[in-house]
Amino acid sequence: MKKYDYLIVGAGLFGAVFAYEAGKAGKKVLVIDKRDHIAGNIYTKEIENIQVHQYGAHIFHTSDREVWDYVQQFAEFNRYTNSPVACYKDELYNLPFNMNTFSKMWGIRTPAEAKEIIERQIREAGIREPKNLEEQAISLVGRDIYEKLVKGYTEKQWGRRATELPSFIIRRLPVRFVYDNNYFNDKYQGIPVGGYTQIIEKMLEGACVRLNTDFFTCREELMNEAENLVFTGMIDEYYDYCYGELEYRSLRFETEVLEMENYQGNAVVNYTEYEIPYTRIIEHKHFEYGCQGGYGESRSGISDKTVITREYPAAWSRGKEPYYPMNDEKNNALYEKYRALADKEEHVIFGGRLGMYRYFDMHQVVREALKAAEKALG
Ligand code: FDA
Known part of the structure; x- marks a missing residue:
C-alpha cells in the first residue's frame, strides 16, 4: 500500500x-x-x-x-460585468462590437443604419472565399471594424501579419445591434x-x-x-x-503600482493598433470595486493607489510559460x-x-x- x-x-x-x-x-x-x-x-x-x-x-x-x-x-x-474598452490611436470604442461601438465609429444612431454600413462594406470587399484571416474578418464585419479593432490586435496576439494567418482562426466575429457592452453571453459572471x-x-x-x-x-x-x-x-x-x-503562444506581464486612484476607469482596455506592443492594460482594482460605489461592498480600505498590468504577447519556446x-x-x-x-x-x-x-x-x-x-x- x-x-x-x-x-x-x-x-x-x-x-x-x-x-x-x-x-x-x-x-x-x-x-x-x-x-x-x-x-x-x-x-x-x-x-x-x-x-x-x-x-x-x-x-x-x-x-x-x-x-x-x-x-x-x-x-x-461580486456582480462584475466584463465590458472592455478598445483603444485605437487614442479613439476609444466599446467592446464587444455593439451599437455603442458603431455609433462612435460612424456617428449613427439606429441598428438599421449600422447594418446598412456593415453590409455595404462586406459587399464592396467582394470576398467570396477568404484566403487568409484578413479576408475572413473583412467578409464578416467589413473594413472599418476590421482595420481599427481586429487587425493590429490579432497580429500582435499571433505574432504574424493577418494576411499570413489562416482564415479558420476567426470563424465568427459577433456583432450586436443593441446598446449592450456586456462581453459575455453567459447567464452568470463575477x-x-x-x-x-x-x-x-x-x-x-x-x-x-x-x-x-x-x-x-x-x-x-x-x-x-x-x-x-x-x-x-x-x-x-x-x-x-x-x-x-x-506549440504554444506565450505572454509577458509587466505590473506597476501607480500613485493615483484611478488610471483608466475600466478593468480592461485593449490596445488594437499594431504599433503599441502590448495587447491590453488591466487595472485590477476595478474587478473588485468597480469605478463608482463598488459592487455592493464597502469602499473603505480601498487603496488610493492603483495597480496596472501590461500584457505582451510573446513567442513560446521550451522553458517559457505556455499560455495558449x-x-x-x-x-x-x-x-x-x-x-x-x-x-x-x-x-x-x-x-x-x-x-x-x-x-x-x-x-x-x-x-x-x-x-x-x-x-x-x-
Ligand atoms: P493551470 O496552468 O492553472 O495549472 C497547472 C499547474 O500545473 C500550474 O500551476 C503549473 O505550475 C503546474 N505544473 C505544470 N507542470 C508541472 C510539473 N512538471 N511539475 C509540477 N507542477 C507542474 N478563463 C476564464 O474563465 N475567464 C477568464 O477571464 C480567463 N482569462 C484568461 C487569461 C489568460 C491570459 C489566460 C492564459 C487564460 C485565461 N483563462 C480564463 C483560462 C484559465 O486561466 C484556465 O481555465 C485555468 O487556469 C486552467 O487551469 P488548469 O488547472 O488547467 O491549469
Missing part, C-alpha cells in the same frame, strides 16, 4: 477541484506544483490592498448552473471577492501540498508514494516529447498521438489546459475536473 491514493501534479484549478473531490471520497491526496504558489494561472496576490491577477485578467463566467453553484461554496462572487487564491486554498485544505516541486526532477520517488496520478502539466513533456513538441495552445491542424494531430498513449494508461489521468492541450475557460476546467473525478471516484 502506497502512502497516497492520488498524486496530483499541478495545484491549478483542475488539480484543486480533483483534490477536493478525492478528499470528499476519503482518498489521501498529495498535490505538487513546480511554482512557489498554489492556484496555477488563476493565482491572485494582494498588492496595495488590491487583488492582482498575476497571470492575466480572470473573469468567471458560465451558463452551467451546477458549476456556478459549485464555485460559490468557496467564495462570494469575480470572487478577496481573489481566486482563497478558492484553491479551501479546495486543498485536506490535501498535502508541496510547492517548488517539479514532477520531472523526482518522478520515480513521487510515483512510489501514490497509487494513481492526475497530471495537469504538459502531455508532450510527460512522454518525453517522443512524437515532437506541441496553438490548436491548428498540425498541433491537434500531434496531440491526438499523445492522447492515444494517454488512453492506454490505467492509473494516470490527464487534465486541464496543458494535460488536454486545449484552451479552457475556468468553468470548463471545473466541469472537466468534476467529470474526471466522478469517473475515477464513482
Whole structure:
C-alpha cells in the first residue's frame, strides 16, 4: 500500500477541484506544483490592498448552473460585468462590437443604419472565399471594424501579419445591434471577492501540498508514494516529447503600482493598433470595486493607489510559460498521438489546459475536473 491514493501534479484549478473531490471520497491526496504558489494561472496576490491577477485578467463566467453553484461554496462572487474598452490611436470604442461601438465609429444612431454600413462594406470587399484571416474578418464585419479593432490586435496576439494567418482562426466575429457592452453571453459572471487564491486554498485544505516541486526532477520517488496520478502539466513533456513538441503562444506581464486612484476607469482596455506592443492594460482594482460605489461592498480600505498590468504577447519556446495552445491542424494531430498513449494508461489521468492541450475557460476546467473525478471516484 502506497502512502497516497492520488498524486496530483499541478495545484491549478483542475488539480484543486480533483483534490477536493478525492478528499470528499476519503482518498489521501498529495498535490505538487513546480511554482512557489498554489492556484496555477488563476493565482491572485494582494498588492496595495488590491487583488492582482498575476497571470492575466480572470473573469468567471458560465451558463452551467451546477458549476456556478459549485464555485460559490468557496467564495462570494461580486456582480462584475466584463465590458472592455478598445483603444485605437487614442479613439476609444466599446467592446464587444455593439451599437455603442458603431455609433462612435460612424456617428449613427439606429441598428438599421449600422447594418446598412456593415453590409455595404462586406459587399464592396467582394470576398467570396477568404484566403487568409484578413479576408475572413473583412467578409464578416467589413473594413472599418476590421482595420481599427481586429487587425493590429490579432497580429500582435499571433505574432504574424493577418494576411499570413489562416482564415479558420476567426470563424465568427459577433456583432450586436443593441446598446449592450456586456462581453459575455453567459447567464452568470463575477469575480470572487478577496481573489481566486482563497478558492484553491479551501479546495486543498485536506490535501498535502508541496510547492517548488517539479514532477520531472523526482518522478520515480513521487510515483512510489501514490497509487494513481492526475497530471495537469504538459502531455508532450510527460512522454518525453517522443512524437515532437506541441506549440504554444506565450505572454509577458509587466505590473506597476501607480500613485493615483484611478488610471483608466475600466478593468480592461485593449490596445488594437499594431504599433503599441502590448495587447491590453488591466487595472485590477476595478474587478473588485468597480469605478463608482463598488459592487455592493464597502469602499473603505480601498487603496488610493492603483495597480496596472501590461500584457505582451510573446513567442513560446521550451522553458517559457505556455499560455495558449496553438490548436491548428498540425498541433491537434500531434496531440491526438499523445492522447492515444494517454488512453492506454490505467492509473494516470490527464487534465486541464496543458494535460488536454486545449484552451479552457475556468468553468470548463471545473466541469472537466468534476467529470474526471466522478469517473475515477464513482
Ligand atoms: P493551470 O496552468 O492553472 O495549472 C497547472 C499547474 O500545473 C500550474 O500551476 C503549473 O505550475 C503546474 N505544473 C505544470 N507542470 C508541472 C510539473 N512538471 N511539475 C509540477 N507542477 C507542474 N478563463 C476564464 O474563465 N475567464 C477568464 O477571464 C480567463 N482569462 C484568461 C487569461 C489568460 C491570459 C489566460 C492564459 C487564460 C485565461 N483563462 C480564463 C483560462 C484559465 O486561466 C484556465 O481555465 C485555468 O487556469 C486552467 O487551469 P488548469 O488547472 O488547467 O491549469
